[in-house]
Amino acid sequence: MQRRGKLFISLVLALTLLSACKKVKSDPELEKLIKAIPDNCDYDIKYAMVKYGTCKNKETDKVSDWIKANGMMKTLSTCAVLFNSEDSKTASLAAHVLYRNVKDNLQGIADAPQSLDTKIVELLMEGLKKNQTYFAFYGSQAIAKLATIKGIENKFYEIIEAHPESVVKKEGYRYIMQFGRLKTFPKIKELAGKDKDLKLVALSAPRNMYKYTQEEETQVCDWVQGFLQDSDEYVSAEAAKTLATRCKGKYIDEFLKEAEKRASEGKLKAPFSWALTSFTFSCKSFLGSPPTGTEEQCKKKEELKAKITK
Structure with a gap:
């Protein structure tokens, strides 16, 4: 019945x-x-x-x-x-x-x-x-x-x-985050606990959300930062790209610190290094928007780019 x-x-x-x-x-x-x-x-x-x-x-x-x-x-x-x-x-x-x-x-x-x-x-x-x-x-x-x-x-x-x-x-x-924003964030975090492909999707999803509020930056960037030192180079690279393109201030500092560590070990290379080149914070104003990186962060980025290995 x-x-x-x-x-x-x-x-x-x-x-x-x-x-x-x-x-x-x-x-x-x-x-x-x-x-x-x-x-x-x-x-x-x-x-x-x-x-x-x-x-x-x-x-x-x-x-x-x-x-x-x-x-x-x-x-x-x-x-x-x-x-x-x-x-x-x-x-x-x-x-x-x-x-x-x-x-x-x-x-x-x-x-x-x-x-x-x-x-x-x-x-x-x-x-x-x-x-x-x-x-x-x-x-x-x-x-x-x-x-x-x-x-x-x-x-x-x-x-x-x-x-x-x-x-x-x-x-x-x-x-789903572009217009779903934080209401879809629990699903993104859930995906990160599944297989590698979905973890990569989860870490890239915040890059499709623009103009973060302070609350959004805190929640999303704190979470993404937790994957910055992941043992899988592609996972850590996705985290680095999201931190570099969507987060500011202390989050960029943490990304640069990890890049510096890898450079000192002779391990600053792709895919992680893409966050210093192709997917990275801005150092010049664009269409009226100010740079997302500070002068000091931009100087450090240029120094690190010279240390990228193949």
Whole structure:
């Protein structure tokens, strides 16, 4: 009896979601533009990618222009419908648009989350669950951000945990902090206690969160600093890169102290040294923002860069 009750509840929930998703509408004009891509461009379904320069009539540009003119809401609802298509090519095209046109353009929605219907995000997540193939990866970043904006990240976690493509899980978790911020931090800390790949994702995730508050810096940077001396060179390197790019003051000092220790042992090399070169604190103002490193820290960085070994 108990089992039958659970099955009934599951059925009710599934029917409720199906009913809600039917209300999400695809814009016919945008859908037509998107579906024209594989007919006129060299399109790879698995990698949701158009080979550069192969479109006959600038099909991808037409999609981009339409989105700029008509906004993100119609784009998201159209992508949600197409991402749930039974045709894999159509679903892949939705992932292509999510990756190319959506994932980096969600700040406006984050600033006004009430403007986005939760049903659209739920339908996108259903598509992620439905598409058990590699191209789902290209939709996972945008969907991670949207799920956290709408506060339904727990359902998102369930879906990516069950996905057969590990890249979907890793990409999804890597971006939950951008808009989820500290509410997603417990999940990030949980991931760090799992396998190495997820630990690396967890330590990189704070780099996708910007403009830390004092509380965020204290909680995140204190935690990341705990991995700075990890025995695994890639784990310690991820910690170093996050400290160098998202933390300031004493945290940069601790990173430089560890780099100095490695230099004295002749062990200052990649991947740890990337935090002194490619992923590092700024020493010059940029677009009106002041340097994140002090004059003394910047001087020390230059000295240490000269000590990097191969």
